[in-house]
Amino acid sequence: MSTSAITASGLTKHYGDKRAVDGLDLDIPIGEVFALLGPNGAGKSTTVEILEGFRKRTAGDVRVLGVDPQHADRRFRERIGVMLQSTSDRAMLSAREALTHAARLYAHPRDVDETLEAVGLTDKAGAKPQTLSGGQRRRLDVALAVIGRPELLFLDEPTTGFDPEARRQFWGLIEGLRGDGTTILLTTHYLDEAEYLADRIGIIANGKMIALDTPKALRALNQESTVSWIENGEHRTESTVAPTALVVEIAQRLGGEIPRLSVVHASLEDVYLELIHEQNGKSDA
Incomplete structure (x- = not known):
């Protein structure tokens, strides 16, 4: 049995002369939380829609839970859960009714009330989507995506x-699903969310995977730190790969304490922006 929930080799999608996805390779093990990051138009949504079986690829080989999603059947649909960007529009059904209806489509669904509690909608169980806030509708979408106990x-x-607060509650839900062995493919524009939740992160730009590693390894791609302090009444800032040595040098120069000292290490967001900038520079060349 394969240990991979998702594999893609040479995945390509063309729209006329535009390559929305350009020879992408991907391997996501069973049980992993994988975050796919990239700017708008990078090819994230197209890639995910191909993996879900909602869009046909131009070339490449793809297997999701051992199945080619382009030829997926109902059994495949029962094994995956999908949360789209658009919020639920089941305007005639309350949150509980929508989940009850969806649960009937699966052989072994989650308990409806337990699912409502997990996404923080117990108090809104009788409410219809149009009366919920945007965040509450997104929680309902999460509930609908997980009600069938998806493998992926x-x-x-x-x-x-x-x-x-709602984001932190959602992160707790994802950690619970991870504990149950669910494989999760997440797209997000929140770098802190990806860093907190994901075992690995893939960064895509211009249809290509430009980086793929653990959050810690990606952060290490930028070794620079920014040291800030006050000297002679002026605010000073310096970037360095040796912040400790610089701080020692400043302390010796000032003869002791360093006013308003701060040392900020490169963040995942810094690395992400640098990689995207480099890729855009290559594509413009």
Whole structure:
């Protein structure tokens, strides 16, 4: 039995002369939380839609749970959960009714009330989508995506519209699903979300995978730190790959304490922006 939930080799999608996805390779093990990052138009949504079986590829080989999603059947659909960017529009059904209806489509669904509690909608179980806030509708979309106990869950910008507290609650839900062995493919524009949740992160730009590694390894691609301090009444800032040595040098020069000292290491966002900038520069050349 394969240990991979998703494999893609040479995945390509053309729209006329435009290569939305350009020879992408991907291998996501069973049980992994994988975040796919990239700017708008990078090819993220097209890639995910191909993996879900909603869009045909131009070339390449793809297997999702051992099945070619381009020729997937109902059994395949029962094994995956999909949360789209658009919020639920089941306007005639309350949150509980929508989940109850969806649960009937699966052989071994989650308990409806437990699912409502997991996404923080117990108090809104009788409410219809049009009366929910944007964040609450997104929670309902999450509930609908997980009600069938999917082996593989696709989450497309899941926390758009969430306030900070709701985002943290959602992260707890994802950690619970990870504990159950669910494989998760997540797209997000929140770098902190990807860093917190994902075992590995893939960064895509111009249809190509330009980086793929753990959050820690990606952060290490930029070794620079920014040291800031006050000297002679002026605010000073310097970037360096040896921040400790620089701080020692400044302390010796100032003869002791360094006013308003701060040392900020490169973040995942810094690395992400640098990689995207480099890729855009190559494509413009």
